[in-house]
Amino acid sequence: MAKRLWVAAAILAGHSAPAFAEISPVDVTFAEGAIEQSLTGQAGDAASGAKVMTTAALGNCVACHVIDAMPDVEFPGNIGPPLDGAADRWSEAQLRGIVVNAKMTFEGSFMPAFYKSAGYIRPGDTYTGKAAQEPLPPILTAQQVEDVVAYLLTLKE
Template sequence: MKWQFCLAATIAIASATPASSETAPSSVAFEEGAIATSLSGKPGDTASGIKVMTTNALGNCVACHTIAALPDVQFPGDIAPPLDGVADRYSEAQLRGIVANAKKTFEGSFMPAFYKTDGFIRPGDGFTGKAAKGELKPILTAQQIEDVVAYLMTLKE
């Protein structure tokens, strides 16, 4: 009787918990720099994408890129290409790959890899000068990458 209760409880919990279709950073499949499928398994949200792109503690894309559609951004950067019309130049898969790890498309790019957790040379532990302990987290989550890509897909000429 006890095992039947445990089995029933396990089945109930498993069916109530949604299956995660998020791709781990170490499992991302790049094809010529592009990532064909969603990293989160969910569509991106453009409003959240704008927040990620304009928030210092998140992606802060506007520190390097200008975006004419966001005229109220304080101190926009101009050291990277403008993002105006980027959806006309790149596919969704290419943009996803560039945001996740631009070095897969543009060797030598100074753009950070926003969805990477390994392969770093001596990563530090938050301004302490000491090597990081434990597993590193990506700068952005899978859903934040999808949100940024959703917004970038709206930037057409």
């Protein structure tokens, strides 16, 4: 009897639900600028998202946006809209779409697409004066996008 249970458990373990496959930048699907599905299948971490938003080598959102919840940021930008109350203005799916590629929601936006690897007009190849070859790596990873969205969801009026 114990042997049959062990065999049954082994069979069930082999047929467990498949792990969520991260959505690549070229496979992202927008619906009116929003992205309904998580890019990673995992919840974002708001604390990690705040770090991405304030780190120059990552998202550096504070270079363009004022966020009152981050009073220690020196010289916040003011060329993008304030992000206070972002969770009251946009849904999670809309925020994800804006972070991934704001131009899908706001056509004339100058905000960079943070999760894009192809379709650029003419990105430069670092300090060479030549156009970079696609596909390019996205600015943020899929998990970093989810982390930024998690942080933005904490910004309520």
